[in-house]
Structures are given as structure tokens and as C-alpha cells.
């Protein structure tokens with residue numbers, strides 16, 4: 444019986460510059476610059492703690508083909524720690540770091556490290572105690588703009604153990620990322636491999652559950668405010684050819700976004716208080732860059748649009764937050780309070796809806812609904828649990844509630 448665990452890592456983008464942040468102070472800029480490197484250290488920590496049998500890394504190790512010396516040396520340091528523990532590593536390169544970069548600061552990788560070439564798929568057995576438990580196959584990008592279907596070049600070899608294919612690619616033309624090395628899920632299913640260790644898509648995804656298991660582990664560290672939520676890598680437990688995935692968090696900074704309705708708030712002081720509470724309620728155990736999108740029909744709308752308000756409110760939020768919570772931006776998608784008398788005179792869709800509601804007979808509408816129930820055998824059975832008499836009595840309030848919901852949707856920007 445063979446039983447082992449391997450780690451599937453991708454898209455480290457070591458020493459990546461962060462993009463898309465509205466404002467930064469120097470200390471935070473430095474911390475974020477270090478975040479991708481710290482995440483890699485944590486990946487290695489996690490692999491050592493789990494005593495994995497091997498590690499596969501599915502491309503975009505570096506952020507660009509002019510990989511920084513710092514990134515290359517830090518990467519090597521982590522591979523050394525794995526090698527010293529007897530854990531082999533298998534690496535392919537992707538569209539951000541084709542061919543491992545234009546030049547290398549490293550002349551020799553540690554023992555047990557395989558960097559797959561760009562010409563043909565090669566296959567390396569993983570031997571534990573004289574027994575081949577797995578075969579790892581891989582192919583690196585020779586250049587950034589790979590348009591060939593590289594997946595079809597993977598031919599399962601007649602070797603024992605669990606068969607893992609490592610590739611940076613875009614499955615089924617995922618529009619959220621560049622279409623490099625395009626292939627289809629069907630290509631991967633037809634391959635007879637047991638596991639496709641993919642890289643490229645920065646969100647965690649399991650594209651296929653079994654035979655083969657097809658996984659994007661996502662990136663190890665978010666590098667843009669749109670990459671929200673936990674980031675890390677996958678641990679794959681294999682027993683007698685059956686596998687399961689566990690996610691491990693490795694990110695050193697996280698990005699979160701609140702969608703926040705200001706409809707019930709009467710002041711900016713109340714808004715500040717509620718935003719701080721909401722951030723605290725996330726219960727994060729690591730530093731975070733916060734963004735919030737403010738919505739709803741609110742008396743705060745005019746204040747929020749006043750020049751300087753957002754910047755100053757952000758400063759106030761930072762003043763009141765711990766040092767590892769950075770308020771980056773507030774998106775104002777609020778609407779002014781609704782003046783029904785004025786709006787019903789208008790010529791637009793909202794005005795039409797209001798006039799339609801004014802012309803409606805609430806009692807009659809509910810009666811019609813009750814008539815429907817009488818006509819449908821399936822609904823009649825529900826009749827005893829519905830308090831239909833009180834429904835009829837509440838008809839005007841029901842219509843008012845329907846109007847409120849409709850107007851909030853139409854005018855409140857809450858979508």
C-alpha cells in the first residue's frame with residue numbers, strides 16, 4: 444500500500460511589485476515588497492512541517508524574465524531547505540518567467556531539484572525506499588507567448604506509481620488570464636494522467652475531481668487588491684491511487700473587500716464605526732489591505748462626494764486601526780436619498796414603476812395570488828402553513844415593501 448503527500452505550488456511571482464493600490468506609506472510599501480518572498484518561506488515551512496514526499500511548482504516562479512537577483516537567491520534558499528530534508532522539487536516555468544529567465548544568478552541547483560526543459564516533456568520517477576511511488580512529468584515555456592497546446596504533448600509513461608503532470612497553461616480559454624498554452628479540460632481528461640498540477644490562474648480551482656484530478660492552487664501571495672481572500676498552496680494526499688486536496692494558507696498580506704450599505708447610517712462617524720467593526724469581524728490572523736465599496740441610498744451621499752472626504756476618512760480609519768490593517772480605498776457607489784414626490788413626475792423607468800405601484804390595487808393583487816394557490820394542487824398543500832388571512836390584511840405593507848426593494852435596486856447602486 445502506498446501512501447504519501449505532495450505539495451502543489453504555483454505562481455509565486457517572487458519579488459513582485461504590487462499594483463493597483465491607491466496610497467502607500469514607505470513602511471507598508473517595503474512590507475508588501477517582501478510579501479511574496481515571505482510567502483515562499485512559508486510554503487517551504489509548510490512542506491517541511493507536513494514532511495511531504497515531493498514538491499511541484501507549476502510556473503511563474505519569478506514575476507518577469509528579468510528575475511531579480513533577490514528573487515532567484517531566495518528561491519534557491521527555499522529549495523535548499525527542502526533538499527536538506529531529502530524532499531525533491533520539480534519546477535516548470537510559465538509565461539512570466541519563460542525558460543527560467545533570460546539569465547540565471549544560480550549556476551547549480553540543490554540536489555533533488557528538477558527544472559523541466561522547454562523542448563520536450565520529461566519524466567522523473569520519485570523513489571521512496573526503493574519503490575517508485577510517483578512519476579512527475581513536466582515542460583517549461585520557452586517564451587512568453589506560447590500558443591501551442593502543450594498539454595497534448597504529455598504522454599503517460601509505462602512506469603509505476605501516481606502520475607503527475609506539471610504545466611503552466613490556460614484551460615478552456617479562461618478569460619480572467621492571458622490565453623497562453625491553451626488546452627481543454629477534455630485534453631487533460633484524455634491524458635490518462637492521475638493529477639494535473641497546473642499554474643497560471645491566480646484563484647484556487649479544482650477543475651476536475653477524479654481521474655484525473657485537475658487543480659490550480661492559485662498564487663501564494665495576492666499581488667493586487669482584486670486578488671482577495673486566502674492564498675497559499677495545495678497539499679495532495681495520495682493513498683492507493685486515490686487523492687484528496689487540502690489548502691494551506693501561506694500569504695503574509697491579505698487583500699479584502701467589503702461591500703457595505705450606508706442606507707441605515709446617519710453620519711460619517713457611524714460609518715467609520717461600522718467599517719472598523721466590519722474589518723474586525725473578518726477575524727483575520729494576518730496583515731490585511733482593506734477596501735470597501737459603499738452603496739445604498741443614504742443621507743451621507745453628499746458628504747461622501749465632497750472633495751477630500753474619502754481621503755480624510757481613510758486617514759481616520761488608518762488612525763483607528765492596528766498597524767497591520769491598511770485602509771487602501773473607499774469606492775463611493777452610494778445614491779442620494781429618494782424624493783418620491785419629485786421622482787414620480789419623471790420620465791424614466793423608475794417613474795414608470797412608481798406610477799404602476801400607485802395604480803395598483805394591493806388587496807386585489809394578494810387576492811389574485813391566493814386564487815393561484817387554490818388552482819395549483821401542489822400549492823394547496825402549502826395552504827395550512829401560510830397565514831393567508833393576515834397576508835390579505837398586510838397587503839398595503841407588502842406593496843410598500845416591494846416598492847422599497849425595487850427602488851433600492853433601481854436607485855441604490857446595491858448590485
Ligand SMILES: [Mn+2]
Pocket residue numbers: 454503539643644645
Ligand atoms: Mn501567474
